[in-house]
Amino acid sequence: MKLKFFNFCFFKAIFLINCIGLKLYQSTEYVEIIPEKNEFLIEYTSYLHKNERLTILKNFFFNNFIRSYSLREKSSIFSSYPSDFDVVYLNNPVGSWIFSDETKKYIEKIQHHNRIQKSFHLNAENSSCNDQDKFIDRKLLQIQDELKFTSKFKKRKLLRHPTHLTKQLKAEYLWKKGITGDGIKVAIFDTGLQNNHPHFKNIVERVDFTDENNPDDNIGHGTFVCGLISSYKECLGLAPDANIYIFKVFTKNQVSYTSWFLDAFNYALMKKVDVLNLSIGGPDFMDTAFVRKVREVTSKRIIMVSGIGNDGPLYGTLNNPADQLDVIGVGGLGLDGRIAKFSSRGMTTWELPFGYGRVKPDIVTYGTNVLGSKKNGGCRTLSGTSVASPIIAGAVTLLLSSLNENQKRRMNPASMKQILMASADRIKDANMFEQGFGKLNLIRAYKYLQNYKTQVSTIPSYIDLTECPYFWPYCTQPLYYSGMPVMINVTILNPLKVSGRIEAPPIWYASRKTNGHFLKLDFAYPSVLWPWSGYLSISITVDSLASEFEGIVDGLVRFKVHYDSNDFLNEINLYVKAQIIPTPSRKQRILWDQFHNLRYPAGYFPRDDLRMTNDPLDWNGDHIHTNFRDLYQYLRDSGYFIETLGHSFLCFNASNYGTLMIVDPEEEFHKKEIKKIVGDILNNELSIIVFAEWYNTTVMKAAKFYEENSRKWLTPLTGGSNIPALNDLLEPFGIELGDRIFDGEYQIGEHVGIYSSGSSITKFPSSQNNYVIYRNLRDEGQIFLADIANKTVKKSKTELVPILGLAQPSFESGRIVVYGDSNCIDSSHMKKDCFWLLSALIEYASHNVLYSAFKETNSENFLNKNLKKIERLKISDFESHSKVLSKNQHIYLQCPEVVYGKGTFIEYVDFDFVPTDK
Numbered sequence: 001m002k003l004k005f006f007n008f009c010f011f012k013a014i015f016l017i018n019c020i021g022l023k024l025y026q027s028t029e030y031v032e033i034i035p036e037k038n039e040f041l042i043e044y045t046s047y048l049h050k051n052e053r054l055t056i057l058k059n060f061f062f063n064n065f066i067r068s069y070s071l072r073e074k075s076s077i078f079s080s081y082p083s084d085f086d087v088v089y090l091n092n093p094v095g096s097w098i099f100s101d102e103t104k105k106y107i108e109k110i111q112h113h114n115r116i117q118k119s120f121h122l123n124a125e126n127s128s129c130n131d132q133d134k135f136i137d138r139k140l141l142q143i144q145d146e147l148k149f150t151s152k153f154k155k156r157k158l159l160r161h162p163t164h165l166t167k168q169l170k171a172e173y174l175w176k177k178g179i180t181g182d183g184i185k186v187a188i189f190d191t192g193l194q195n196n197h198p199h200f201k202n203i204v205e206r207v208d209f210t211d212e213n214n215p216d217d218n219i220g221h222g223t224f225v226c227g228l229i230s231s232y233k234e235c236l237g238l239a240p241d242a243n244i245y246i247f248k249v250f251t252k253n254q255v256s257y258t259s260w261f262l263d264a265f266n267y268a269l270m271k272k273v274d275v276l277n278l279s280i281g282g283p284d285f286m287d288t289a290f291v292r293k294v295r296e297v298t299s300k301r302i303i304m305v306s307g308i309g310n311d312g313p314l315y316g317t318l319n320n321p322a323d324q325l326d327v328i329g330v331g332g333l334g335l336d337g338r339i340a341k342f343s344s345r346g347m348t349t350w351e352l353p354f355g356y357g358r359v360k361p362d363i364v365t366y367g368t369n370v371l372g373s374k375k376n377g378g379c380r381t382l383s384g385t386s387v388a389s390p391i392i393a394g395a396v397t398l399l400l401s402s403l404n405e406n407q408k409r410r411m412n413p414a415s416m417k418q419i420l421m422a423s424a425d426r427i428k429d430a431n432m433f434e435q436g437f438g439k440l441n442l443i444r445a446y447k448y449l450q451n452y453k454t455q456v457s458t459i460p461s462y463i464d465l466t467e468c469p470y471f472w473p474y475c476t477q478p479l480y481y482s483g484m485p486v487m488i489n490v491t492i493l494n495p496l497k498v499s500g501r502i503e504a505p506p507i508w509y510a511s512r513k514t515n516g517h518f519l520k521l522d523f524a525y526p527s528v529l530w531p532w533s534g535y536l537s538i539s540i541t542v543d544s545l546a547s548e549f550e551g552i553v554d555g556l557v558r559f560k561v562h563y564d565s566n567d568f569l570n571e572i573n574l575y576v577k578a579q580i581i582p583t584p585s586r587k588q589r590i591l592w593d594q595f596h597n598l599r600y601p602a603g604y605f606p607r608d609d610l611r612m613t614n615d616p617l618d619w620n621g622d623h624i625h626t627n628f629r630d631l632y633q634y635l636r637d638s639g640y641f642i643e644t645l646g647h648s649f650l651c652f653n654a655s656n657y658g659t660l661m662i663v664d665p666e667e668e669f670h671k672k673e674i675k676k677i678v679g680d681i682l683n684n685e686l687s688i689i690v691f692a693e694w695y696n697t698t699v700m701k702a703a704k705f706y707e708e709n710s711r712k713w714l715t716p717l718t719g720g721s722n723i724p725a726l727n728d729l730l731e732p733f734g735i736e737l738g739d740r741i742f743d744g745e746y747q748i749g750e751h752v753g754i755y756s757s758g759s760s761i762t763k764f765p766s767s768q769n770n771y772v773i774y775r776n777l778r779d780e781g782q783i784f785l786a787d788i789a790n791k792t793v794k795k796s797k798t799e800l801v802p803i804l805g806l807a808q809p810s811f812e813s814g815r816i817v818v819y820g821d822s823n824c825i826d827s828s829h830m831k832k833d834c835f836w837l838l839s840a841l842i843e844y845a846s847h848n849v850l851y852s853a854f855k856e857t858n859s860e861n862f863l864n865k866n867l868k869k870i871e872r873l874k875i876s877d878f879e880s881h882s883k884v885l886s887k888n889q890h891i892y893l894q895c896p897e898v899v900y901g902k903g904t905f906i907e908y909v910d911f912d913f914v915p916t917d918k
Contacts, residue, residue, distance in 0.1 A: 038090040041258060041289055043108040047082040056106045057086065064098050066090065074263060077207050083266065085289065087113050087259045114258040114287055162371040162381045165228065165391055166236045169442040174398055181239025181397045185273040186229060189264055190222030192248035197223065199231040199373045206246040207267065209260040218252035220375040224382055225279050227373025228390040229397065235371045235379035238394030239401065245273055258290050265293045269300055274400055277393040278306040279386030281319025283600065283619040298326040299498050299531035301412045305330060305393040307385030308361045309344035314828055315433060316626025317344040323360045325491055325533040326413050331435065332367020332388040338427065339434045340367050343385055346433030349621035353594040353646040355537060356487035359432050359459050363420050365391045365440040395442050399449055410454065414532035415495035418457055423448040431472035432460060455570055456561045459491040462575040466552065473625050476636050478579040481547040482656050484643040485539040492534045496570060497563035500529040506559035509909045516555035518546035518580055529561065548582045587658040587846045589641045595648055596665035597622040603881040605666055606703060608693045608720035608822060609829045610741065610757040610784050620828050622664055627828040634835045649673035651895035654680035658846030663691040664822040666718045668725045668884040670893060678732045687814040687845035691822035693720025694741040694757045697873045699781050702788045717878045723759055724872045733809055733816055736763035739870045741781035742801050748773065749853035754832045758821025761802040763864045770859040773804035806844055806854060817841045
């Protein structure tokens with residue numbers, strides 16, 4: 001089988017950073033919004049002296065008819081050195097840039113200069129970041145100290161003992177061998193460090209890259225991070241003799257700029273540091289200048305470590321740069337040794353909707369109630385993945401210091417990641433998107449390092465789609481003929497050379513013993529593996545010969561990585577195992593529409609619950625395995641098979657499915673898609689279930705905010721979902737949703753539900769066999785607008801609102817279900833799940849079984865409101881974020897071309913292979 005599809009498992013060189021904080025104490029936090037002049041970051045193709053850069057800028061702006069501009073002077077120590085970027089103020093806005101051929105030789109890219117300002121108030125002296133306000137800034141990744149769990153009896157308190165990390169990791173074993181981090185240069189990008197702090201003896205340099213001109217730590221976060229790596233008194237760090245470089249990149253007001261990070265990265269390169277810790281992260285991966293610099297830094301053998309975020313237990317909440325291929329991404333453990341609730345989970349989401357995310361974190365370690373250094377001396381405890389990150393950085397420092405100079409020169413980000421992961425302890429009840437390769441085992445890592453041999457490896461190191469829970473979600477649903485391709489995005493680690501390549505297509509060696517030829521594999525991979533890493537996207541389908549087969553099949557994927565101009569190569573065998581079952585009945589198969597979900601970044605797509613004002617952006621991917629994970633598990637436990645449609649509606653065979661689920665769509669529906677769906681419902685008995693959300697242009701305009709990344713006032717590109725687009729889709733059936741926003745608690749039968757920022761039905765086909773459910777709800781849009789205007793409003797009266805409609809256009813057609821709110825099935829917003837409701841709706845849609853409580857009101861007397869058609873927001877920049885409205889829509893609407901028997905390179909082999917690292 002050859003599956004030709006766009007290489008959407010690519011890794012755009014667009015990533016970001018952000019702070020991760022988990023709130024354990026009540027805090028107040030806000031983002032100060034100050035509109036400024038146009039400010040741009042200009043990247044050059046090489047490092048240039050100031051006078052050279054000024055000449056280039058002068059010519060460039062002259063060609064762009066710009067006469068008034070000013071260069072932002074670098075205030076850091078790096079200002080006297082050659083640089084590969086500048087920040088420029090312009091007095092007037094610029095629509096587009098003119099690049100001459102000569103200019104392209106010197107200027108790589110121009111983007112808005114990113115600024116973040118985050119403020120908060122916490123009790124006592126210890127400040128921390130709040131995990132709620134993570135939508136536009138790079139943040140520190142800490143949680144408040146001294147976990148106190150107070151029962152309802154005030155006199156009783158449960159105080160958990162702090163984690164002494166050096167004892168837990170048995171660092172004394174290495175210290176007794178004289179391995180203490182000596183000679184290793186460690187850069188810490190954070191909030192600074194006090195001068196002559198009593199816990200540190202090898203602070204080589206403290207540099208302030210901010211505009212405060214003072215490298216002291218006014219927050220305490222940087223001190224704590226530094227202490228975990230190298231404190232030698234009181235609360236001990238792992239590598240007390242390491243050479244520490246303090247790079248202050250955050251002010252006391254939590255302000256940072258991309259340019260400050262770029263200067264700091266450049267200085268780290270000049271100082272030839274060995275290890276770099278970033279206890280920061282965030283969801284915005286569009287800061288290309290930052291991302292390119294991270295890749296440049298790691299390409300120079302600097303081992304970068306970063307926390308994955310404190311946005312758990314939700315899936316799809318990984319933070320950058322920890323989820324980059326070349327960075328060691330670290331998750332946190334709780335006091336019980338299990339994955340901490342706060343620790344972010346995979347998969348990565350920038351591959352959506354066409355591909356599937358990669359495995360992250362890489363490794364996990366202690367992250368709860370860990371003892372570390374206070375700002376001015378003494379110890380305290382903190383929690384979070386910004387605590388876990390420096391523990392791994394300290395471990396890396398210790399391991400490097402055990403090597404001689406020749407051995408050390410051979411180490412790089414890929415080899416160190418291999419050592420940490422190969423020696424980690426697998427956590428029994430956690431999956432790979434929670435733990436990566438498992439828990440840090442420092443002593444085993446040291447022993448593994450002594451016999452380490454450089455070779456190419458993969459993450460995961462084998463693929464067993466039957467192994468639960470580690471290979472969740474793959475292990476929860478077997479394969480079958482005619483199913484959507486199952487995609488596994490494998491990370492390739494290449495410690496042999498910073499750059500490598502896969503020249504020949506991988507070969508599938510199917511096992512004769514287990515009918516491995518029933519699996520059809522297709523592959524996608526980049527032309528270059530850089531830096532030290534790359535990916536191999538494997539797409540698996542089942543051959544038609546196995547439509548009635550049931551059993552286990554396996555085989556090997558074999559490919560070769562070339563890493564030298566002399567054609568040196570390394571061969572990799574990747575074991576693949578899967579379970580195949582006979583193709584299920586279409587009534588048991590549900591298709592999830594992923595194609596029509598859009599998210600932040602890059603556009604402002606708002607949260608579905610208007611009351612979530614402290615986290616207003618929709619950034620979790622809306623995938624069945626991310627923020628809809630609980631729903632997925634519920635449906636699987638109920639006996640349904642769920643497949644994901646990553647392409648347009650033109651790209652599936654409706655006769656294979658009982659129900660298509662369209663949940664919270666932000667994308668438009670192409671007229672060709674609408675025509676196909678109408679035909680599928682009327683002629684192919686396909687049913688659809690729509691879970692909508694709010695849409696109101698007045699609320700959208702009021703919900704704007706000033707984003708410091710782009711220095712623009714942003715207005716939501718849609719509401720919670722794209723109601724005008726949904727109305728276009730439903731119009732052929734006489735169904736329409738309105739733009740009023742409702743909220744409240746209701747009851748259907750014996751079940752209680754919560755309606756959160758949902759829309760209502762304003763038009764529905766009249767029939768004795770169609771049904772509409774009404775409930776009393778409040779007008780939340782009115783309340784929201786009053787809050788924005790700082791007006792007090794009387795408690796909104798409730799009114800009878802049509803929230804759920806069930807229709808069958810004809811006796812032989814499929815059925816249509818429309819419900820105005822998705823928050824009750826979305827784990828990121830869920831106050832109370834409505835899986836009971838979804839189960840009843842699927843029974844109706846797929847099996848034509850109507851829940852008795854739905855029969856209370858048929859639609860025969862439904863009063864269609866002659867409301868003006870809901871208009872799209874005219875000031876919206878939606879077109880630039882839409883696939884359907886794109887100039888390249890013909891590419892996005894193109895379907896994967898499946899041609900069996902062509903393109904898959906198959907060999908047959910007899911083997912008994914058991915992965916050694918299970």
